[in-house]
Amino acid sequence: MSPTGGRHFLQIPGPTNVPDRVLRAMAAPTIDHRGPEFAELTKALLPALGPVFGTTAPVVIYPSSGTGAWEAALVNTLSPGDRVLIGETGQFSTLWAELAGRIGLGVEVIPGDWRRGVDPAAVGERLAADTERAIKAVCVVHNETSTGVTSRVPDVRAAIDAAGHPALLLVDTISSLASIDYRHDEWGVDVTVAGSQKGLMLPPGLGFNAVSEKALAASRSAGLPRSYWDWAPILEANTRGFFPYTPATNLLYGLREALAMLAEESLPAVFARHQRHAAATRAAVRTWGLEVLCADEREYSGSLTAVLLPTGHDADAVRRIILERFDMSLGTGLGRLAGTVFRIGHLGHFNDLTLAGTLAGVQMGLQLAGVPIKPGGLDAALDHLRDLG
């Protein structure tokens, strides 16, 4: 119920704006999940899903949130007391670490300042020191949704290899998949964790695990109790086009449509679009005289930008004004960033003029909230959009 007419601007970093094509696809009648038409759906979906992960390996689909897919990655590959190494990048790496601890894993965190990605060198050092190979998995959040920082996964891979360490590499791509270039196979990732509600442009309700050969081998001896998340019966049933328990059929219809849309635009074009929008957003932020939270330009996120407010200004007050006056939702500061940061989502089903509207709303909201900004931020973004079409 908007304060004005018109469509809500959902510019949190996910769930993202679901294209109406996808919403309509999801409104088709639910079918028999054990019938031949369902088998055709599965057999069309799975091969179309791999390329989005950059993999020819199997991708497991769960009726779950992305959080469930985090849990799935761990319980399929590890045993009670196993040690995992997690790079602290922000709120979501912290939550994943807590989850790991909660289900009985030993958790070791490489500390971070929430403005940078995982340090590949630190990973390499820690693994080199782990002569007993106690660490069984390295967990990396590819794009940290709480900070807008994209970790350099290939460099982390290289560091693991340089250390000659056998740990699995588990990567969360919840807010990067289908928005930021990602290559499960080429980068040697063992489990890629994803969700439906960001770059895949779907409502929430599906979780994903892309699974390497090595991860699959690990799952055969992994000892954590598992049932719902167990890859084996799913992969087995998938070969016949089915699932071992009732799948979220209508979200799968949506997934089929979203994959078709991504293929129509082409993944390279999708990634380029996100980079362009991210660069335009940063141009606006800097012209306003504000600081982008991400401190390393190699790690700028293509899917969201977290903006630091000057001391004494409350980011949630800015967000509230923007919601009330301009009917736009922005992301709040999470965890230790509460109140000092707001986040602009520019991912998913999104284009230049929606970005322009978004940045216009941010600019006006900052002004209304009394945050001292220099003029011209929106213009700087438009210069970027116009000249780098």
Add this chain to the structure above:
Amino acid sequence: MSPTGGRHFLQIPGPTNVPDRVLRAMAAPTIDHRGPEFAELTKALLPALGPVFGTTAPVVIYPSSGTGAWEAALVNTLSPGDRVLIGETGQFSTLWAELAGRIGLGVEVIPGDWRRGVDPAAVGERLAADTERAIKAVCVVHNETSTGVTSRVPDVRAAIDAAGHPALLLVDTISSLASIDYRHDEWGVDVTVAGSQKGLMLPPGLGFNAVSEKALAASRSAGLPRSYWDWAPILEANTRGFFPYTPATNLLYGLREALAMLAEESLPAVFARHQRHAAATRAAVRTWGLEVLCADEREYSGSLTAVLLPTGHDADAVRRIILERFDMSLGTGLGRLAGTVFRIGHLGHFNDLTLAGTLAGVQMGLQLAGVPIKPGGLDAALDHLRDLG
């Protein structure tokens, strides 16, 4: 199929962006148009429709475009050879005049320069001179969609009254209804013509005639052949909740939802929102150094703004660039305005940030097309939106 991801910006002055609430309402199953559930629908719709026209008189709904409703207004009230007086305001007044001629009416046009509304004084003079009362109806396009000029209907009414002339007053509100303040009863209008696809936020497919007592009386002796458009059987069937031929049921579902949305926002708020967006748009146009087509500030349109390009620049080339680069549709110059004018629709289901995105696209498109504009147009619009919230 957009060149980028994201939602198309449909910023022509109609059809307008249909709210997804309305689209979903229209997706309900078609029902028996002779059954009790349909009668309930009609009996809920009609009383909710009157206030939007500012009337307690009956409103006739046709399965037709607005063009059909033009024809209906004429054939119900006039006889072959009757004379109508039409103020030339632009392409649509011209088309209405042509239609009148085509169906056997005598047409007299008060010439205009397509930058102003109907001149009430000229109407008064002409009627005063019509001592034989040969003129049976005065036709006014309230908001001329081809120019963005809103005629002053109350002043026209006053001029007719001052002349003591019995002519009917027929008013086209196709692009003003539910966007710009309009009062069928208070302004003494005899037939108000409207369509579904502008301020009513529906897809095209419904035409409307609001009908005064005087118009109804005229219809009893009017001699033009009519059947489909005949008010009498429709008004008769409506009393029982039905229609004499199959109505456009699913569009009626959409109408019910759209009327609910208008009531939720309240008509005064709807009108104020349109005025505010129109003023912000003009602020942008002027800051760019371009000319608003409408030449009389009393007649600025709340629902669209037509922009004149400097000599030597092709408005359609600008529109093409904007469509290709930014996936936004703008209105073309119609008739004699072809190539020199483009039109920005800012009506219907629309809000501040969508306007900001719209004007950003116009600004970038003008720059890409090489039209010399001064910077700051969008900023001027945002100043307006921000400070007059």
Add this chain to the structure above:
Amino acid sequence: MSPTGGRHFLQIPGPTNVPDRVLRAMAAPTIDHRGPEFAELTKALLPALGPVFGTTAPVVIYPSSGTGAWEAALVNTLSPGDRVLIGETGQFSTLWAELAGRIGLGVEVIPGDWRRGVDPAAVGERLAADTERAIKAVCVVHNETSTGVTSRVPDVRAAIDAAGHPALLLVDTISSLASIDYRHDEWGVDVTVAGSQKGLMLPPGLGFNAVSEKALAASRSAGLPRSYWDWAPILEANTRGFFPYTPATNLLYGLREALAMLAEESLPAVFARHQRHAAATRAAVRTWGLEVLCADEREYSGSLTAVLLPTGHDADAVRRIILERFDMSLGTGLGRLAGTVFRIGHLGHFNDLTLAGTLAGVQMGLQLAGVPIKPGGLDAALDHLRDLG
């Protein structure tokens, strides 16, 4: 709001049950009706529409009900005072005749008993006697929706030819198109009138005229006033993919989808399906000991069956019980058939089990209403469905 859970059975002879595929297609956002995407839509639609009419001639699409398409057929081809010959087949032929009279045509009716189609011999005799060629058009309702009788159009054509008479042949296919075999070109029809809400499986709101060369030639000199219905500007604009006034865009989306569905099933299969369901329905009616209204077995309708009740029983009372108890809408008796007949629609998006449910509801409703029927009607229908699959 059904008295029980579950989906309403809409078994009137139109509007028919709209497939959810079509409803979803219609829920897509309205687009610019003057833009390139719209032109693509039109250019895909029109060639796909012809085969459904059995024609390579142009088909004109109106935002209107079928009633409007009746009017269009007349005003485009005839002049004031022209004489038309209409075969009385029931309520709809009567309404068409009244319409013709209302717009200034001379109307001559070949009387009928509402249980038979147009008598080709009678047409031939009348035309042979018309040595002055005063009759300009012969109007035939192909499938009379009020009676469930299908006139033999090829025989009417043959009778006209045998008389060597130049009259145009205008045929209403509102409740037969895309349900019962029909061939505009092969049968030498000049104007075919149709609507969206029956065999085309759309909501109401589109009217159609398929137009022969001869009809087109007639339109050039036809003198009835016309504007909205005028073929010429529509055909002209159609060549560029557009319409002269705003078309009912979202219904056109639905039409595209419905044509795709018809093509998937194939028209011969569609026609065979309707014949099979009609035969099964008649088997039920006869087994119950009731009378099918249609008196000539060559003229049984494939799209609906009108059932005569024994004297002393009120067909509307039966319908009311069926609506209240079983949430099914059946067609009422129209005009002189009020109270004595009810009509079962078995056309459009319809299958064996829906027919079984429909006939079960009719059987139970007849019993509840105290109409004396023999048992076994539904079983007889099922025998037919099962054995002639």
Add this chain to the structure above:
Amino acid sequence: MSPTGGRHFLQIPGPTNVPDRVLRAMAAPTIDHRGPEFAELTKALLPALGPVFGTTAPVVIYPSSGTGAWEAALVNTLSPGDRVLIGETGQFSTLWAELAGRIGLGVEVIPGDWRRGVDPAAVGERLAADTERAIKAVCVVHNETSTGVTSRVPDVRAAIDAAGHPALLLVDTISSLASIDYRHDEWGVDVTVAGSQKGLMLPPGLGFNAVSEKALAASRSAGLPRSYWDWAPILEANTRGFFPYTPATNLLYGLREALAMLAEESLPAVFARHQRHAAATRAAVRTWGLEVLCADEREYSGSLTAVLLPTGHDADAVRRIILERFDMSLGTGLGRLAGTVFRIGHLGHFNDLTLAGTLAGVQMGLQLAGVPIKPGGLDAALDHLRDLG
């Protein structure tokens, strides 16, 4: 893609036919799951959900299948090595038992013949013998979806009480909730497990746990590892209208609509409708001379009927014929019932005429498959429907 036109008959015992009202509700845009509008949604949903479970206790909603909700009930209340007692009623009780074993619980099964519900006396005896209170939970499938047998939960409760045993009572209502009378509070159930895709008339994708005080107390000391399924953070976040991880927003929209529909019809009417349809179905089966799988008339299921075929006839061959010829999906025989049983779902959004169509399809399919049946089954069902309206 049906072999004929018309709507597919989805008569498996779930997923059920989703009402188009619910599908349309789910097509609304996804909103910010951390914003005020979402909080309002949650705060409206949760109080409306309790009555469907017959409880004032909290109900936890998961983005998951029903299988996930099974796992949730166990991991929240039990510790590794804890013993659970499960009554074998069919395939689903067996799967739940396997799941329990897989996650580290000791499982004791009370054997059954897959034609009866859980034997309350056997439960009582086993618990009485468990003097060491090793059994921590009794698991009952209220309505066994594989057999169409409804266990007598109140009698099981009484048996537990009579034994004075402190075991928790965990009940699976996946195919009974909102179809068959069920009372979490009154019957003293500790955890009720449910899913979205049966009586709740939603697509699959939501799992539920209704949680008694005693279960909540147990969860505080339960030692099985848990994170995704953990009640505590969900219940905590729910108090503010939120969820600890991204919920399946659009399914929640559907849930809101489905709960409104259930309230409109009223739960007692919903239960009565299901009983009536189940009785009519059994009347058909018996008249055909076939056997209903459920062997105890106190335990007939209101939501599905499993039909035993005579020896030598393949139930899946019958189902295949029915799918191909009549576009209807029926439930297959699961586990040890494969080939000998098919299942007719008559639950959810369902009415008399759809049941008539369903049974007509079964009757014709049995005949086409050469299964020897006596005539009159469908008629017997109709007698029931007609006379017990």
